[in-house]
Amino acid sequence: MSSNGRVAIVTGAASGIGRATALLLAEEGAAVMVADIDESGAQAVAAEIVAAGGRSESIAVDVSSVEGTERMAAATVDAFGGIDILHNNAVLQVCMSQRISTPWMSGTVSLLPIFGVSSSVRVL
Numbered sequence: 001m002s003s004n005g006r007v008a009i010v011t012g013a014a015s016g017i018g019r020a021t022a023l024l025l026a027e028e029g030a031a032v033m034v035a036d037i038d039e040s041g042a043q044a045v046a047a048e049i050v051a052a053g054g055r056s057e058s059i060a061v062d063v064s065s066v067e068g069t070e071r072m073a074a075a076t077v078d079a080f081g082g083i084d085i086l087h088n089n090a091v092l093q094v095c096m097s098q099r100i101s102t103p104w105m106s107g108t109v110s111l112l113p114i115f116g117v118s119s120s121v122r123v124l
């Protein structure tokens with residue numbers, strides 16, 4: 001499947017695997033929302049994509065926050081008109097280090113990936 005013309009969100013995209021994924025998707029022609037808790041790092045990656053001729057914006061978000069992931073999804077729709085790809089790269093790191101407790105669920109961190117994805121998908 002080609003990423004050309006699609007809209008992608010990559011979380012944890014300020015560095016490492018997320019950054020590499022964001023750059024690759026942009027190179028393939030996707031518009032990329034670079035999302036990370038590290039605001040300046042995310043801005044730098046989005047700027048790198050734009051400087052290379054791609055379409056990108058950045059957003060500071062903590063993926064363990066429902067409000068944050070909803071804001072991330074809404075900002076992506078506002079910027080690029082939709083969401084086709086969600087690479088929830090930051091989630092695994094969070095789920096290995098945090099325990100969650102919300103009005104909807106409380107328990108082991110292994111549920112967090114579903115949590116992050118569903119917050120974004122709701123906006124589609």
Ligand SMILES: NC(=O)c1ccc[n+]([C@@H]2O[C@H](COP(=O)([O-])OP(=O)(O)OC[C@H]3O[C@@H](n4cnc5c(N)ncnc54)[C@H](O)[C@@H]3O)[C@@H](O)[C@H]2O)c1
Pocket residue numbers: 011012013014015016017018035036037038041061062063064089090091092093094
């Ligand atoms: N590198 C590996 O060998 C490896 C192996 C297995 C799994 N992983 C997982 O893949 C993911 C990426 O790994 P990496 O090596 O690129 O890590 P990394 O530390 O280089 O990058 C992680 C990024 O996620 C961001 N981040 C951290 N917490 C966040 C949060 N709550 N909300 C939003 N962004 C947040 C960080 O600011 C950072 O930019 C991680 O989840 C990691 O656990 C990595």
